[in-house]
Amino acid sequence: MLVTALLSGLVLGGTYALVAMGLTLQYGIARIMNLAYGEMIISAAFLAYVLYADAGINPVVGLLIAAPAGFLLGYVVYGVMMRPLVARAKDKASLEIDSILATFGLLFVIQGVLLVIFGANFTSYNYLNVAVDVFGTNIAANRLLALVMALVLGGGLYMLLTRTLWGTALRAVAVAPASAPLVGINVDKAARMAFALGGALAAAGGVVISMYQTFTATSGVVFTMKALIVVIMGGVGNILGALSAGLILGLVETFVATYIDPGLTLAATYGIFLAILLWRPAGLFGRASR
């Protein structure tokens, strides 16, 4: 039972980490608090479903379609909706309020479209739903694949941000936006790239989620909340923080559900969240830049 809980916790935690990394890019670098983030995740989950159920394209290939689509969506949404808000914002606080209101609206637009197309039913599909033996316990192959995909994407993003000049420039915008132009960084362009990259991660997360969970057109808000909790736990803009906090949250939720009571899962989530906010308001790893 311990190994089962551990594995399930890692799968869930890896998923949380993956989606939280996208939100931390959007919030930490582009300074946009995107409340429609979960809807972007669910849209990608439906895309993966359609691709698999109607076109027979497996989700691993689906990811290669969904992630660029998410990037493009983020790029367009930033240019059309966010840039005017950024341009007129007097300070960080007013941009935060404006972006929350704007993306709150976007949330319902995307959700409405999804409801019209797919209805309100629970959706899922069967891909690689076969048991695999890991350390003497059985786990569905699709979950294992989901974990691997989350780790590969998360690791790849981390390398991109820490080992390339482009990624370092994005982190520079996260830690000192006022100084970034002094080295020739176009902050507006960097913000747009970060927002688009966040969209790509949301889409990747959506595909991963669709592989092993059921979802509905209205379940986006749950993922926004979870991602937000992970982002704040890990420290805004902190990629390694999001990765670790995501894994912690997944493990805690699974262990509470397995050993105490599944009904206490949400309570546990918010319990940790509250403890971290009271104990370390800047997050477990602070507002550092990795």
Added chain:
Amino acid sequence: MLDVANLSLHYGRHVALNRVSVRVNKGETVVILGANGAGKSSLLKSIARVARPDAGYSGSFDGRRIEALAAHDVLEAGIALVPEGRGVFGDLTVDENLALGAYAKRARAHAADSRAFVYELFPKLRDRRAQFVNTMSGGEQQMVAIGRALMSKPELLMLDEPSLGLAPVVVGELFRSLGRIRERGIALLVVEQNVKMSLSIADRGYLAEAGRITGEAAARDLMNDAAVQRAFLGATA
């Protein structure tokens, strides 16, 4: 090389700069002297387009118009600013700060050469490559800030109060480094409270007062000017 004319800047109703004109020739070192609030910082920030001056001024650099550029394009044109307070990326390492210094397109191909010069100028930075900048002393952070600016391969380096808050021995080192940057043919435009030190490396100086430029002379003459001595050099005459 740099030619700015009729530059004004308002912060609300407060006039920070009133029709200021300055020029810096190729390879020249120019210092701007003035009391706090004379608008010296505002002038450097306006040239770098970090601050937004009023419309209607003219600015050119190397024959290129710079009055309508975004801040990151001013750097691309060859003007680097080390702002007051340094503006380093404190949460990043020395190495990352220097690498970002060469982020501009003009600088990328020369990054290795520029880095060699920066390490030659500040050998300490080579040893501290992996250190986070916010754990360093003020003098070391100033080295990072100047080194980062040099990585962009500037033709004009603007420094805002580089010696502020540094220990006297560190200030001496700093000005020796500025002297070597100057020898390299990079023009310097320096705002500095340490008048004696800055005049000693400068070719020319401007006097700023309440948002205006009130005087201009060769550094040697300013050094011996009775009014300058009274105002800045603490001479009792």
